[in-house]
Amino acid sequence: MTKRTLIGPFKQIIPMTGLALKGAISDHELNVIAEGGIVIENKVILATGNFDDLKSKYPEADIQLLKGNHVCLPGFVDAHTHICFGGSRAKDYAMRNAGKSYLEIANAGGGIWDTVTETRKASTEELTKNTIKRANRHLKNGTTTLEVKSGYGLTVNEELKMLRAIKEANKKALPELISTCLAAHMLPKDFKGTEKEYLEMISEELFSILKEEDLTHRIDAFIEQSAFSADDIQAYFSKARELNFDITVHADQFSTSGSKVAVNHKAISADHLEASTDTEIALLANSDTIAVALPGASIGLGCDFTPSRKLLDAGAALAIASDHNPGSAPMGDLLTQASILGTFEKLTNAEVLAGITFRAAAALKLEDRGKLETGLLADLAVFHSDNYQDILYNQGNLKPCMIWKNGELVFDRHK
Numbered sequence: 001m002t003k004r005t006l007i008g009p010f011k012q013i014i015p016m017t018g019l020a021l022k023g024a025i026s027d028h029e030l031n032v033i034a035e036g037g038i039v040i041e042n043k044v045i046l047a048t049g050n051f052d053d054l055k056s057k058y059p060e061a062d063i064q065l066l067k068g069n070h071v072c073l074p075g076f077v078d079a080h081t082h083i084c085f086g087g088s089r090a091k092d093y094a095m096r097n098a099g100k101s102y103l104e105i106a107n108a109g110g111g112i113w114d115t116v117t118e119t120r121k122a123s124t125e126e127l128t129k130n131t132i133k134r135a136n137r138h139l140k141n142g143t144t145t146l147e148v149k150s151g152y153g154l155t156v157n158e159e160l161k162m163l164r165a166i167k168e169a170n171k172k173a174l175p176e177l178i179s180t181c182l183a184a185h186m187l188p189k190d191f192k193g194t195e196k197e198y199l200e201m202i203s204e205e206l207f208s209i210l211k212e213e214d215l216t217h218r219i220d221a222f223i224e225q226s227a228f229s230a231d232d233i234q235a236y237f238s239k240a241r242e243l244n245f246d247i248t249v250h251a252d253q254f255s256t257s258g259s260k261v262a263v264n265h266k267a268i269s270a271d272h273l274e275a276s277t278d279t280e281i282a283l284l285a286n287s288d289t290i291a292v293a294l295p296g297a298s299i300g301l302g303c304d305f306t307p308s309r310k311l312l313d314a315g316a317a318l319a320i321a322s323d324h325n326p327g328s329a330p331m332g333d334l335l336t337q338a339s340i341l342g343t344f345e346k347l348t349n350a351e352v353l354a355g356i357t358f359r360a361a362a363a364l365k366l367e368d369r370g371k372l373e374t375g376l377l378a379d380l381a382v383f384h385s386d387n388y389q390d391i392l393y394n395q396g397n398l399k400p401c402m403i404w405k406n407g408e409l410v411f412d413r414h415k
Contacts, residue, residue: 004061005407008037009051011069011386015372016357022285022317025350032388038072040378043406048372064409069386073353074372075144075379075403077360078334080271080292080321082149082182083134084127084166087118089326096301102226112152112186115326119152119162127165128172134324134332135173140411142381142400143334144175147321147364149220151182154191156205159183163215174403174410178364180248181210184221184228184236195228199236207243218268222250223258230257237265246365252276253297263287269363271321273306274298281307285314290363292319293355295341296329308345319363320355336396349392378407 013036019025037051039058047054055063092110105111119127131148138146148169150162163179170177183202191198210216219240221233227250228236237247246268251258253272259280262270270284271292284291293306311318320341324332331337334356342352358370369377382402383391391398403411 002041004046004058005040005064006037006051006054006058006061007040007064007380007404008054008066010036010038010066010072010382012036012388013038013048013072013372014353014388015048016074016354017371017373019350019354019358021359021362023315024312025348025354027348027350030350036072038372038378038380040404040407043378045372045374045376045378047374068384070401071383071385071388071391072372073142073381073383073388073391074357074370075381075405076142076334076356077145077364077366077370078138078143078322078324078356079147079269079319079360079363080149080294080323081146081332082151082323082325083138083146083332084131084148084150084162084169085115085119085152085326086122086127086130087115087326089114089330092327093300093330112327113189115152116154116188120158124161124165124168127162128168131165131169131177132173135169135175135177138324138332138334139174139403139405140399141333141335141396142403144379144381144403144405145178145361145364145366145369146175147178147180149180149182151185151220154183154185154188156202156209159202159206160209160215163210164213167215174405176405178218178366179216180218180220181206181216182220182222184233186222186227195232196235199228199232203236203239207239207245211243217246218248219245220248220250223261224250224253225255230261233261237261241265248363252280256280259284259289262289268365269319271323272297273311274304276307276311278310281310281314281316284311285316290317290319290359292321292363293341294321294323294329295337296323296331299337299340300328300330305341305344308341308347312347312351317359317362318351318355319360320352321360321363333396335391339392339395342392343395349389352392378404380404
């Protein structure tokens with residue numbers, strides 16, 4: 001007989017069901033299941049509801065009885081990270097806080113190129129090991145699915161090394177890892193040619209191998225004055241679309257144009273958006289491209305936050321991700337960052353939680369998670385509390401006490 005497990009009772013379950021993908025959400029729209037339970041079968045949720053009712057309906061289920069007060073949320077989805085890398089950029093952080101400019105830091109041997117150099121030195125095994133370690137740290141903070149980008153290799157072989165390491169890490173890491181190719185992160189200093197020539201080389205030589213080895217289904221690019229222009233990237237994204245890759249874009253971080261590229265190429269998401277104006281906000285709101293705020297980069301760089309309130313009020317879909325990377329966003333704590341973003345941008349609890357659950361899942365085209373409902377993956381983040389409002393109120397200081405991934409208890413802070 002198929003194994004069924006009933007978990008509970010929870011003081012509250014916040015299933016994130018019945019909420020719109022796009023636009024503002026008020027807290028009174030949240031469905032709160034009091035004294036609830038969740039029945040799990042074959043990695044997915046069979047039922048949610050009142051614990052005693054589920055106990056009567058499924059008498060054959062094994063019961064995982066919880067003592068004390070607990071709140072259950074869907075496992076968090078972090079839709080934008082760079083946790084596969086070598087080296088450290090602690091020196092950059094200190095220099096930036098001491099008032100040094102990006103150019104001054106780069107001239108002193110820092111910046112993205114420093115991470116490229118250190119990542120190239122690392123073996124596939126080292127990158128795999130460190131990616132697993134960082135991913136498992138994210139899991140302990142409630143994240144059960146992470147996107148992980150390449151982009152610190154910047155040659156065909158080095159990008160392959162990174163993506164193979166991510167694929168291998170996914171076999172052993174506790175959260176699920178979704179890989180993205182960011183070979184278009186910057187023009188490598190050792191490439192003898194133009195931006196367009198580099199992108200042509202990557203699209204011609206790398207894309208087919210990504211397909212053959214099933215290393216990723218996603219292509220990203222950094223559209224910025226210090227990286228690639230909107231004009232540079234057109235043929236690159238067109239080639240990616242021809243090969244049925246999904247597209248995502250580093251857009252509008254310091255200057256605008258990236259979000260327009262994202263919408264024109266029907267990108268799944270446009271990420272960053274700190275520089276977006278009312279024009280870009282309207283463009284995104286009237287598209288199917290999901291806006292992804294990266295508060296970790298704003299905190300790390302000391303710059304403005306993504307205009308999240310304006311995006312939601314305009315009708316956009318807003319996800320929130322950590323951007324965990326060694327340079328601009330070293331914290332890597334999604335819940336803390338999302339809580340802080342909510343404070344500065346005046347987001348409701350419902351909007352913040354949507355941004356790190358089902359809206360973030362949509363930014364990765366994952367329809368099987370982000371909510372606690374029948375048929376979806378049993379990814380659960382459980383907190384010691386009798387009120388879900390405590391979670392954001394504590395701004396990341398209240399950590400999950402238990403995590404279920406695919407129906408299995410993979411972390412228990414009590415043990």
